[in-house]
Amino acid sequence: MLAKQWLREYLRWDSILSDPQENVRLRQQRFQAWNDWGVANKIYAIPALLEIALDLFLCGVITFLWTLHHALALAITVSVTIILLVTLFYIVLPTFSRSCxxxxxxxWAITSLYARLYWVGKVAIETIGALQMPCRWRDYYVDMESWRHRDVYASFVEPSGDEIKMMLSQYEYRNDK
Structure with missing residues (x-):
């Protein structure tokens, strides 16, 4: 409900009775504050918090059932475990498949965490010198902000070097026109 109030107030910048310049100034001020305070990330966290709350609730139910009846608790534990594993599979799958x-x-939170840990691991391995590897992976690490940004960036990263050069030259050619 709090997030809905934030959204409602954010969208109330346009007033028919106000000067258009004042409306635009207020809209830009709210847009800048929205980005500076990271409100979008806080709103994105709400479904994740609900998922965590459901997982904790199910763990509590299972713990409670084990104190009451072992056969029933076993059946519920197996069912809940299967449901949670399937859910985890679908949450983690986009991390490893860009077309998912x-x-x-x-x-997205898991993908961002994985990307940072992967990058730190590569830096650590390269720093120790345990494995001499080309530094091309650095070109692929970008601090992405959303699924959209990752998917758009991936379309430029995954092809070979010659394909990327060709796509970039076509992009520059279109922008020059």
Whole structure:
């Protein structure tokens, strides 16, 4: 409900009775504040918090059932475990497949964490000198802000070097026109 109030107030910048310049100034001020304070990320966290709350609730139910009846608790534990594993599979899948359509805020958090840990691991390995590897992976690491940004960037990263040069030259050619 709090997030809905934020959105409602954010969208109330346009007043028919106000000067158009004042409306635009207020809209830009709210847009800048929205980005500076990271409100979008806080709103994206709400579904993840609900998923965590559901997981904790199910763990509590299972714990409670084990104190009451072992056969029933076993059946519920197996069912809940299967449901949670399937859910986890669909949350993690977009991290490893760019074409996966099952993108969610929780999946984005896992993907961002994985990308940072992967990058830190590569830096650590290169720093120690345990494995001499080309530094091309640095070109692929970008601090992405959303699924959209990752998917757009991926379309430029995954092809070979010659394909990227060709796509960039076509892009520059179109922008020059």
């Amino acid at each position: 359509p099952y993108k969610s805020p929780t999946g």
